């Protein structure tokens with residue numbers, strides 16, 4: 240899809256499922272189940288939507304999905320259904336892994352960093368051999384000191400090989416990754432979680448990552464149980480969603496199983512509403 244001087248595409252890396260209670264925190268199931276119904280194991284079915292931003296200065300990929308280093312048992316637990324292969328992750332958009340210049344990872348949880356590396360001849364190597372990977376320094380450091388509650392979401396083997404290959408840029412705060420493509424630290428989900436803000440020719444957009452994972456999370460109080468700082472998340476969401484609605488930004492949801500991008504508005508009851516773009520803007524089949 241054209242976006243100023245940029246070309247934007249969604250790459251749907253996989254489908255997976257997480258416990259609905261954990262996805263919606265203190266929101267009662269009677270409410271969230273109407274928006275994102277759970278399966279018989281109480282899991283909500285979601286996607287890993289990577290955002291490809293092709294700019295005149297280079298190609299940026301936002302997130303890497305879950306990757307392919309999962310046991311049969313783990314795949315069953317997460318209802319994991321791969322839709323791409325790590326050796327050719329951008330096949331759906333006609334590009335090679337070598338074509339990516341920059342990869343942004345919002346935070347290092349396995350459903351964001353799992354596809355950052357792949358196994359070749361028994362060795363883990365960066366999936367995108369020519370890319371610099373932009374990761375927050377604070378997130379990287381936290382992943383090594385996470386306590387029992389936070390630890391289960393981190394697998395250092397997802398990102399250590401990037402450092403060994405000299406492909407990591409540890410960013411300390413907000414940063415312009417490519418002209419018009421910025422990372423902005425939000426916190427909330429993890430202490431150094433970052434979103435991606437992008438603009439070209441007056442068009443503005445944001446990839447919310449796990450601050451607003453699906454269109455069912457657009458009310459600020461609908462914060463995930465997974466968040467490390469849920470009260471902060473509520474304020475961060477009000478701020479970012481408010482700006483996006485008032486300035487008519489394109490908004491992109493990382494785990495939305497339907498059409499994952501569109502525009503926001505604020506209705507007369509002061510609640511956010513999401514209007515998805517048409518399905519023709521995607522180059523992928525949407526699971527219903």
Ligand SMILES: [Zn+2]
Pocket residue numbers: 348350351449494
């Ligand atoms: Zn996630």
